[in-house]
Amino acid sequence: MLGNFTYCNPTRLHFGQDALQNLTEELKKYGPTVQLSYGGGSIKRNGIYDKVVDVLRAAGKTIVEDAGVMPNPTVEKLREGAATARTHNVDLILAVGGGSTIDYAKGVSVAAWFDGDAWETFYKQQATPAPDARIIPVGAVLTMVGTGSEMNGGSVITNHAEGLKIGKVFDERVMPRFAILNPEFTFTLPKYQMVAGFFDIMSHLMEQYFSNADDNTSDYIAEGLMRSLVSASRRAVVNPQDYEARSNIMWTATWALNTLVKCGKTQDWMVHMIGQALGAHTDATHGMTLAAVSLPYYRFVAPFGLPKFARFAEAVWGVSAAGKTEAQLAEEGLNALETWMKEIGVVMHSSELGLTEELIPAVADSTIIFPAGYHTLTRDEVINILRQSL
Ligand code: NZQ
Ligand code: ZN
Numbered sequence: 284m285l286g287n288f289t290y291c292n293p294t295r296l297h298f299g300q301d302a303l304q305n306l307t308e309e310l311k312k313y314g315p316t317v318q319l320s321y322g323g324g325s326i327k328r329n330g331i332y333d334k335v336v337d338v339l340r341a342a343g344k345t346i347v348e349d350a351g352v353m354p355n356p357t358v359e360k361l362r363e364g365a366a367t368a369r370t371h372n373v374d375l376i377l378a379v380g381g382g383s384t385i386d387y388a389k390g391v392s393v394a395a396w397f398d399g400d401a402w403e404t405f406y407k408q409q410a411t412p413a414p415d416a417r418i419i420p421v422g423a424v425l426t427m428v429g430t431g432s433e434m435n436g437g438s439v440i441t442n443h444a445e446g447l448k449i450g451k452v453f454d455e456r457v458m459p460r461f462a463i464l465n466p467e468f469t470f471t472l473p474k475y476q477m478v479a480g481f482f483d484i485m486s487h488l489m490e491q492y493f494s495n496a497d498d499n500t501s502d503y504i505a506e507g508l509m510r511s512l513v514s515a516s517r518r519a520v521v522n523p524q525d526y527e528a529r530s531n532i533m534w535t536a537t538w539a540l541n542t543l544v545k546c547g548k549t550q551d552w553m554v555h556m557i558g559q560a561l562g563a564h565t566d567a568t569h570g571m572t573l574a575a576v577s578l579p580y581y582r583f584v585a586p587f588g589l590p591k592f593a594r595f596a597e598a599v600w601g602v603s604a605a606g607k608t609e610a611q612l613a614e615e616g617l618n619a620l621e622t623w624m625k626e627i628g629v630v631m632h633s634s635e636l637g638l639t640e641e642l643i644p645a646v647a648d649s650t651i652i653f654p655a656g657y658h659t660l661t662r663d664e665v666i667n668i669l670r671q672s673l
Contacts, residue, residue: 294460308371317374322354426469428469428477434459481570484536484540486573487509490552578621580668647669
């Protein structure tokens with residue numbers, strides 16, 4: 284473990300089929316007014332809304348309705364939600380949904396009492412809320428698996444007018460105080476969303492794994508999580524009601540991006556940067572944007588980090604190293620990744636998400652370039668990767 288790091292994760296998790304029972308106890312810690320934030324209506328159709336509202340009512344809470352959080356939440360919705368929270372002086376924001384709703388709730392939690400433009404300050408300028416900032420506590424009931432938002436400080440907001448989709452990683456004050464994780468709450472997800480989430484998990488792990496060359500415990504943890512995901516996802520696509528598979532995936536998703544496997548790592552995140560830029564221009568599903576650009580990206584950067592890509596082939600995909608060069612192993616590992624992606628059914632081409640040759644320069648301009656992986660991309664290289672992803 285080279286480098287220095289601080290590890291702290293304050294989110295209390297309640298996991299399993301009976302997890303919602305713990306909401307009653309959690310609610311006792313907060314004042315009477317709860318902003319209930321949710322998406323476009325899936326929780327009303329599948330009954331989760333009624334279950335949560337029953338608990339809130341039994342706890343004597345005043346509910347402030349905050350519906351309509353869209354996938355890839357927008358800056359306009361963030362401003363609306365912040366105004367709602369401030370007007371009603373809410374004591375808790377309870378996000379019931381996937382990454383979009385939880386990310387949005389975190390944004391609202393810092394924006395509500397901030398006397399400035401939260402988008403400019405926290406997202407574009409990446410500022411940290413002041414030490415004495417008033418931040419509303421957030422709780423989460425997770426219904427879509429993939430982002431890890433239930434146990435991290437990440438909050439991704441889209442500004443269509445500016446062609447930007449920016450993630451801010453807030454500190455412990457903004458991370459959910461608690462999260463309810465019932466795998467059965469994800470059973471009603473359409474297959475497209477389910478597998479997009481599976482790829483998002485894999486991508487989070489790869490983004491952290493493909494950096495550094497030292498022997499690091501974080502990489503062994505990431506490999507174990509990737510193997511669990513591959514195994515369980517193969518079962519879940521055949522039978523989405525397979526509780527064992529879906530529960531393993533839910534738990535894997537949380538650990539893939541809850542600040543653990545990044546310890547001691549510089550990390551990469553360029554797949555997410557290109558994917559988010561693609562999302563800013565197309566509003567495509569997050570996990571699918573990552574799927575569409577991953578193979579062109581990794582095939583391009585693998586030569587710069589061959590030992591790790593060779594290890595990936597062996598440790599995650601079980602490729603035999605006998606008689607092979609590192610380059611051959613790396614290639615076989617990425618081929619195995621491709622086979623798995625096709626097996627679970629993710630989008631393999633960004634043209635299916637709305638990317639066109641004409642749009643590529645604008646997407647490249649919206650791509651934030653980090654220097655942290657095995658190779659720092661140039662704008663021309665981003666363009667080539669996008670072109671190959673078509
Ligand atoms: O809006 P509703 O009607 O609820 O429908 C949602 C939405 O259309 C639906 N859904 C969710 N749970 C369901 C369900 N449908 C049926 N049954 C259920 N149980 O699924 C759709 C997608 O939901 P969404 O929350 O948008 O998906 P996801 O969890 O993938 O979140 C995506 C957002 O998270 C950001 C992404 O950029 C994107 O904006 N990310 C957040 C991260 C973080 N906080 O650390 C990291 C990620 O890399 C990611 O960037
Ligand atoms: Zn992601």
